[in-house]
Amino acid sequence: MASDKSIIGLALLAKVEAAYNTGSTTLSTSTDGIQVATLPEFDLAYAFDGSRPIPPGTAGNQKRSAPSGRTASSKISIEAKGSGATYTSSSVPPMHLFLRASGLTAALSASTWTYTPDVIGSVPASLALGVYRRGELWNMSGGYSDFTLSATNAGPTMFEFDVQAVASAPSDATCPVISYPYASVIPPKAEQITFSLNGYTTLKVRSFKFTYGRKVTPRIDLNMSTLGHAGFAPDRHNPSFTVTVEATQLTNIDPYNLQVLGTAVPVSLTVGSVANNKYTLSMPNCQITAVKGAEDGPVATWELTMDVVQSDPSTFDDVSLKFN
Numbered sequence: 001m002a003s004d005k006s007i008i009g010l011a012l013l014a015k016v017e018a019a020y021n022t023g024s025t026t027l028s029t030s031t032d033g034i035q036v037a038t039l040p041e042f043d044l045a046y047a048f049d050g051s052r053p054i055p056p057g058t059a060g061n062q063k064r065s066a067p068s069g070r071t072a073s074s075k076i077s078i079e080a081k082g083s084g085a086t087y088t089s090s091s092v093p094p095m096h097l098f099l100r101a102s103g104l105t106a107a108l109s110a111s112t113w114t115y116t117p118d119v120i121g122s123v124p125a126s127l128a129l130g131v132y133r134r135g136e137l138w139n140m141s142g143g144y145s146d147f148t149l150s151a152t153n154a155g156p157t158m159f160e161f162d163v164q165a166v167a168s169a170p171s172d173a174t175c176p177v178i179s180y181p182y183a184s185v186i187p188p189k190a191e192q193i194t195f196s197l198n199g200y201t202t203l204k205v206r207s208f209k210f211t212y213g214r215k216v217t218p219r220i221d222l223n224m225s226t227l228g229h230a231g232f233a234p235d236r237h238n239p240s241f242t243v244t245v246e247a248t249q250l251t252n253i254d255p256y257n258l259q260v261l262g263t264a265v266p267v268s269l270t271v272g273s274v275a276n277n278k279y280t281l282s283m284p285n286c287q288i289t290a291v292k293g294a295e296d297g298p299v300a301t302w303e304l305t306m307d308v309v310q311s312d313p314s315t316f317d318d319v320s321l322k323f324n
Helices: 096-101 255-261
Strands: 011-016 043-048 068-079 104-109 112-117 127-133 136-151 158-167 194-197 205-211 214-220 229-237 240-246 265-271 279-296 299-308 320-323
Touching: 011 096, 068 136, 068 214, 068 229, 096 104, 096 112, 096 127, 096 136, 096 158, 127 158, 136 214, 136 229, 158 229, 205 279, 240 279, 255 279
Parallel strands: none
Antiparallel strands: 011 127, 043 068, 068 158, 104 112, 112 320, 127 136, 136 158, 136 205, 194 265, 205 240, 214 229, 240 299, 265 279, 279 299, 279 320
């Protein structure tokens, strides 16, 4: 006989919550589908796992208490691409919701979506999630995330979101048919990218990785009626950028000197060239923190690691991500 459950049927629905940790009963298979690049395996965890101390007078264990504070976490991979159509308030990049849940503010101007860090005092966006996996439905609320953006070859680049959310008990469910708004859009490949390091634009790039570095902290609430967990609190972000390039003449670019002097330099890259299916990552103030020599066969390479910093403590201008 066939197995009771299969890993093949998988779908992810997501929507910004109207208020934090309230979830949503209106997740729609026609409008809220998120097309993922890999199967996201959510792991359940508990703020208190139910363990109790070994009682005196014995070497064995005693019965556990019921666990409390159920949460779920996962890495969600989404190809870096655009909507394929002119951007409007309802035409957004496919990873729009997860960028917002990662602590970025989205602004639309002149058919361009620009994402910048949330300012202090703004209300961060959180997600309600519905995950169909392994013949089950996992409903979640209060979802926050961190993310990376990377390219390891000349194929499509990838966003990877580290998501944490409060989880309900899983239930048996059949994966429904999901409509994905941008399924026909082919992501741009990481070839013929435009990369600039302190104005130098002819470095040969082997790979890159941007890490937003946002911390998310759990909030225990013993007064809660729902298993003693009040969700999560977003913390500071600590962005960094790593790029591997072929080493060049120091008269072209001298990373050792930039590191020693602590010079803040602008770094940017653009992937894609077709309107509404390209993006630009801009980091106006990067400071090189490590220069690691490596090789690819006979070719000398540098792995450059950089801190991505603000121009001043009150200006949230360390990074911007533009889709146009």
